[in-house]
Amino acid sequence: MRTKLTTIRLLASLVVAPLMFACGSETGAGSEFVTVPQCGDANQVLSTDKDGRLICKDLPAGAAALPNCKKYSEALTSDGARPLCTNRNNEAQGTRDALNNLESSEKLINDYTTRLGKLTPGPGARAVYCGQSTGNTTGRILSGTAVGVAAAAQLCSQVAACGNAAKMCSVYDMYYSAATGVITQAQTITKSWVFMSSWQNFSGTANEPTAGLNDNCGSYTYGTGDLEWRGTAVKWEARNNGEKVLKFITSNQAPEGTLCSASLPIACCK
Numbered sequence: 001m002r003t004k005l006t007t008i009r010l011l012a013s014l015v016v017a018p019l020m021f022a023c024g025s026e027t028g029a030g031s032e033f034v035t036v037p038q039c040g041d042a043n044q045v046l047s048t049d050k051d052g053r054l055i056c057k058d059l060p061a062g063a064a065a066l067p068n069c070k071k072y073s074e075a076l077t078s079d080g081a082r083p084l085c086t087n088r089n090n091e092a093q094g095t096r097d098a099l100n101n102l103e104s105s106e107k108l109i110n111d112y113t114t115r116l117g118k119l120t121p122g123p124g125a126r127a128v129y130c131g132q133s134t135g136n137t138t139g140r141i142l143s144g145t146a147v148g149v150a151a152a153a154q155l156c157s158q159v160a161a162c163g164n165a166a167k168m169c170s171v172y173d174m175y176y177s178a179a180t181g182v183i184t185q186a187q188t189i190t191k192s193w194v195f196m197s198s199w200q201n202f203s204g205t206a207n208e209p210t211a212g213l214n215d216n217c218g219s220y221t222y223g224t225g226d227l228e229w230r231g232t233a234v235k236w237e238a239r240n241n242g243e244k245v246l247k248f249i250t251s252n253q254a255p256e257g258t259l260c261s262a263s264l265p266i267a268c269c270k
Contacts, residue, residue: 035054037054037055037056038056044057044058044059045057045066045078045083047077047078048075048086066083067084067085070085070100071099071103071106072102072103073088073096073099073103074088075087075088126172126173127169127269128180129169129182129183129189129269130156130161130163130166130269130270131161131162131268132159132192132265132267132268133158134159134265135155135265136263136264137155137266138223138260138261139218139220139222139230139259139261139262140223141266143155147221148218148219148220151220152168152220153166153167156269159268162269166269166270167270168195168220168268168269169195169234169267170194170196171196171248174248174267174269177269185243185244188236188237189236189237189267190235191249191256191264192233192234192235192264192265193232193233193264193265193267194233194234194248195216195220195232196215196248197215197216198250199212199214200214200250213229214228214229214230215231215232216229216231216232217230217231224260225259225260225261229260230250230252230258230259231259231262231264232249232250232258233249233262234246234247234248235247
């Protein structure tokens with residue numbers, strides 16, 4: 001009778017409590033009870049002898065690591081010099097191959113489960129327009145101790161329709177709001193600050209023209225003109241046949257100019 005046991009791989013210091021397993025033959029006929037020995041010595045591991053009986057076997061002196069035996073078809077043993085894996089019991093080769101395929105399938109499932117778990121969900125709904133800040137500000141936006149886009153978010157959070165998740169709209173938020181009907185033809189949005197980086201050097205002499213600061217007043221921390229930066233503003237107004245359109249402005253030309261010294265409300269999104 002050949003015993004079918006789940007392979008048990010133990011570190012040398014593990015103590016196994018006495019257990020009783022009901023074991024059947026490979027033909028499924030009959031059963032017997034097998035007592036699992038207690039391998040209490042730190043230099044011993046649970047193994048099998050040549051007849052398939054469970055025994056405690058000493059690890060070789062100085063053994064640093066145990067081999068990674070196949071989960072269903074191998075058991076940990078030793079040749080007296082080193083720990084090694086041996087075929088568990090006396091399964092037929094076809095049975096052993098099936099068990100090894102089962103282990104490979106489990107590893108693939110676990111691997112893909114891990115990979116899928118690391119995948120982040122796709123982007124959520126884009127922020128949409130919810131109103132303008134109640135007051136105007138230059139291109140240096142302040143709120144308490146906050147400055148720049150962080151201060152803009154604080155000012156937008158004070159807009160009743162926006163709430164705590166509000167922030168300054170980007171040009172893409174405004175496009176999304178118009179494209180999805182959040183902004184309607186019945187509305188009008190006067191010139192308001194929005195965030196944009198296009199890496200343009202409008203004047204030809206602007207400071208750090210390739211740093212993405214030149215059309216957002218240095219992330220809205222700058223309110224004068226010596227660096228020749230400017231901001232970006234948006235309007236939702238009637239053009240051509242009277243239909244409302246988005247108009248984005250970044251210019252130093254009056255009256256539409258968006259110099260950082262200009263005083264405008266903030267377009268807020270949530």
